[in-house]
Amino acid sequence: MTNSNNKNDHSSMGQDPNTPYDKGPAGGWGSLRGVSEIFGEVHGSTVAAKILSTLNKPGGVMCSSCAWAKPANPSKFEFCENGAKATLWELDEKRADANFFEQHSITELKTWHDHDLEKAGRLSEPLRYDAERDRYVPVSWDVAIQEIGAKLAAMDPKEAVFYSSGHAGLEASYLYALFARAMGHQNLPQSSNMCHETTSVNLKTFVGTPVGTCTLEDFEHCDAIFFFGQNTGTNSPRFLHTLKAAVKRGCKIVTFNPIRERGLIEFVDPQNIMQMITNNPTEISNKYYQVKPGGDIAVIAGMMKYLLAREEMAPGAILDQDFIAAETTGFEETVEKVNAFDWDDIEAESGLSRTMIEEAAEIYIQAKNVIGIYGMGLTQHVDGWLNLGMYCNLLLMRGNIGRLGAGISPVRGHSNVQGQRTVGIGEKSSHMPADKLHELFGIDAPAENGKNIVQASQGVLDGSIKAMLSLGGNLLRALPDNERLEKGWSNLDLTVHIATKLNRSHLAPGKVSYILPCLGRTDIDQQQNGPQAISMEDTFSHIYGSIGTAEPPSDQVRSETAIVAAIAKATLPANPRLRWDDWAANYDLIRDLIAETFPHDFSDFNNRMMQPGGFYRGNPAREREWKTESGKAQFTAPTKLSSLGQHPSGDKAFTLITLRSNDQFNTTIYGFSDRLRGLEGSREIVLINREEMARLGLQEGQIVSLFSQVEDGNVRQIDGLKVTPYDLPDGTVAGYYPELNPLVPLSYHEKNSLTPAYKGVPVEIRQ
Incomplete structure (x- = not known):
């Protein structure tokens, strides 16, 4: 058995000496430089400054980048590096x-x-x-x-x-x-x-809703936050302010991710003058574990085994037995399957030691209210449904769905x-x-x-x-x-x-x-009935109005x-x-139709759309009203320990995960600086750890090819990739989305939702 000094455990959030490309905190001066580079390319800087000053505020423009919440009491600058880039990109005068x-x-x-x-x-x-x-x-x-x-x-x-x-x-x-x-x-x-269709299809089966159960208020009352497969620093940087506030009041944050992402390690708040002057970051994650791709099921199974063992020693002290009995179904079968798993297999599939998994479980036990965060690292797998089912299991065991300060919360990407x-x-x-x-x-x-x-x-x-x-x-x-x-x-x-x-x-x-x-979102929308507003929904099911103020391009x-x-x-x-x-002439009429079509969610739509903080359309699971087939929350008995559809085979075979740079939004590439990973220049790279490089005789900067091992009669190969050392679990390589998409077969997807399995593709390195 390995101990807690295993290389995949980074409890200390400082610089990892084995990762020369992992530099600096999220936010801080780097974030400001990233924005200023784009800002300098926008000729209408006065208009840009005005729009940024009202971005994500009542009566202003709602950011076209991520779907993070817009608070009722916004800060002076209620935007992040990504939001600023997206806004300025749209205001291009070319x-x-x-x-x-x-x-x-x-x-x-x-x-x-x-x-x-x-x-x-x-x-x-x-x-x-x-x-x-x-x-x-x-x-x-x-x-x-x-x-x-x-x-x-x-x-x-x-x-x-x-x-x-x-x-x-x-x-x-x-x-x-x-x-x-x-x-x-x-x-x-x-x-x-x-991306998140795994959630829309499967979460409804487990707890009766196709979307997350949390609201922004929950983060003010949680005692622990667990992250699986979500990169806050790149995908939703405004979330970092919420995490910083949670950490400051004593909330514990535990992260499971194959890559050590800077936003979940440390953060310098660009709006905090003292932090900017001293460059003294806030540590975000108390524990950071580099789980193997597809190993999330094994991690959660191990945590559940620990909880069950502790409950056996002190009945009623660990699990919320009243909640389980009254609100759930399938618990006994799930316990039987989890207890049947062997710890050696759990360690092998997760890439983590039993000690690491148990210390994470202990943090979970010590927290009264827990929020489970996840991203596409959890959903984009062939058995992503089981990833999500196991995550729900863990939360349901202690009643952490359907009460203040707790819940399951996917972080959506695109704004609407x-x-x-x-x-x-x-x-x-x-x-x-x-x-x-x-x-x-x-x-x-x-x-x-x-x-x-x-x-x-x-x-x-x-x-x-x-x-x-x-x-x-x-x-x-x-x-x-x-x-x-x-x-x-x-x-x-x-x-x-x-x-x-x-x-x-x-x-x-x-x-x-x-x-x-x-x-675009920033443009004045002038129709026959006058200037129009539009609306969108955030990741927490709140609805906001947005009003563009820039002159259209023509x-x-x-x-x-x-x-x-x-x-x-x-x-x-x-x-x-x-x-x-x-x-087309009057969008108020469309909103009236939306309210008539979906009266429970959008009653009095036009009168509420400019409400500060948005209006909440509700979520039955948050009220412990389970819209499932059984009328109860569903425990899911695990059938395996890995969500990979196919394990890589051979000495030169690896599991590929695709990534986004902090200098891109979805397929939009703003530039070639992946600052939060310390990577600059070409996006045609393959990341791999130094031990694996040495095993294969690869040199830094060497040009190689990746070959997909999924067989369906089509050959999929990408040439011209530069070997780049990076801190990854053994057996793992990484590269950029969308450049490496050709390696992912259309048929290689999550089995219920058909979400492409971008985070777990078996590939072979060819020199």
């Missing part, structure tokens, strides 16, 4: 206009880096692809809308897919979901299909990815009530479920999908297996991109292809809401109850 596309063919643009494509500037006029000239050329809005409508109207509705990123507000999202169902399909995949689901974007009939659609609009929505993004992508490959509409995002770049999919995309009859900036997905046009420029740019309404009107037969023109 224009990707007709002149730009006249100068650059699609073939040439395919050779550009993703960063350079978006740096071309804001899209400023509608464009249609001219195959003979291999260029996008200007087209009038009327021609574009009419041709798109005619193409959609002429096809079988089930041949069309309406994708959305998490950018669009609730108003455009509702119309998009309504449009699809009025057309006759529910092919409404969304960006959550690639959760809200779009709430107002109907989703492939299931349950996402939008059919009876309400019939009552309000006379529509008989299809009863058959539609396609999520994996199923839609398979339809692109087999030819059953003919049209792809994208409401924001960079779908083709974000998908797994994207090299195969890019070839299939060109066979589509119609591709439509509603976008603010050029990206790589636009460079794979279908037989007819349009780019329709839309307003008078040819339209709002997402207006574009969706126009395409719907051009596609569908006339129906006096589908008032597309009225809705």
